[in-house]
Amino acid sequence: MTIINNQIILAERPNGMPDQNTFRFVQQDVGELKEDQVLVRTLFVSVDPYMRGRMQDAESYVEPYKVNEVIEGGAIGEVIDSRSGRFQQGDVVIGMFGWQEYYVATDKELRKIDPSLAPISTHLGILGMTGLTAYFGLLDIGQPKEGETVVISGAAGAVGSVVGQIAKIKGAHVVGIAGSNEKVQYLKEDLKFDEAINYRSTDNMEAALKATCPNGIDVYFDNVGGEISDAVFTQLNRYARIPVCGAISAYNLEKLDLGPRVQTMLIKKSALMQGFTVGNYADRFNEGAVQLGQWLQEGKLKYRETIKEGFENIPNAFLDLFKGNNVGKLLVKVADHQYRK
Incomplete structure (x- = not known):
């Protein structure tokens, strides 16, 4: 047939x-x-x-x-x-x-x-590439420590939602940035983020970040780039780490994306900014999959x-x-x- x-x-x-x-x-x-x-x-x-x-x-x-x-x-x-x-x-x-x-x-x-x-x-x-992207990007590059502040853009998406939960497992203060009130509610009520910001209804992102991150930002998991990331960079602490996972704000632009230059800011804060793809960790996929599966079974991940x-x-x-x-x-x-x- x-x-x-x-x-x-x-x-x-x-x-x-x-x-x-x-x-x-x-x-x-x-x-x-x-x-x-x-x-x-x-x-x-x-x-x-x-x-x-x-x-x-x-x-x-x-x-x-x-x-x-x-x-x-x-x-x-x-x-x-x-x-x-x-x-x-x-x-x-x-x-x-x-x-x-x-x-x-x-x-x-x-x-x-x-x-x-x-x-x-x-x-x-969560048990595939998006979960592994969150796992390795946050833990290998971001290296969050207990009590530090972790901010995630695109926080209600497939990667960002896992990043925030892993950061909570590690004892961090977690702030998510998303694009609707429904997503903010999901992050805070379902995933137990400490704070969440609706960037679409926020007039001043820097002020919103200062209010939700009173101790500054130690880790910024960047999924979007653009003006949101520009605002986050102003709140970085010394020795901050920035895993750069995506830049969806620029993917469909017809001209080169321009914004504030970050070099001086990185130097002043002795901050690390590193791009990555999950393929960098191919030889460790089993490690990540086992740990994600365990957290999922234990109810630590949703x-x-x-x-x-x-x-x-x-x-x-x-x-x-x-x-x-x-x-x-x-x-x-x-x-x-x-x-x-």
Whole structure:
């Protein structure tokens, strides 16, 4: 029986904010499996801010997407056919097969996950790359100490929400910056942040930071860049640490982003500012995954997911990232798990 694979490809490189013309839906027949290959049916697709950077034809830490090829990204699926001794029908797997309903993979491209440990979607979020990004960025670069003040921008997102909770585990005073009253309430009431600021309704960010961080800022986990970060930099303590995870405020700008120069400020405060990607810690992923899983089982970590339904809604979900419409990890559910064991 012929299986038709619906795919989403990069139709053109966007200038500024992507739109529906950036993507195109195509169909392709799924071919016969070869030795050591498996056929995967997609269940969940991850949409992430870093994907915007890969749409540009520019040198970065990962290769840009190619025009007229499938948008690659993290996905979870189930094996529906296998010619590999490592996988059998019904196995739940994770890989980078991206925005398509089916994928023919070599057995080395996939990793099996255990659906009994936690909902499978968590392996794209708190137990996956976003959780690991929070874990290593905060603990390896930020190194929060008990009693210090940690500020997180994009705090209600997939990474930021985990960063704040880990900082609380380490005994820090935690302040989150987010973009709505609903998100502020989520941070304070559900995740137990000490303080939270709605930047959209705040006229003076420096004053708001002084009020919520009376002892200054020791660690700033930067997810957004832009004017929010400019305000945070004015409140840094001596020997502050700044893990730079993202700069979503600038991703869709058509001209070079300009702002205050930070060099003098860093020198005056003897502060450390370091960019990173989670791939820097690939050889330590198991360490992070084990600790995140333990904290989750102990109830020390909570998570929220914003899940959109339907393969056809993947581009809309991706665009929602830049509107701030999600709380926690943003995923698209493509299909239900069929071959449950």
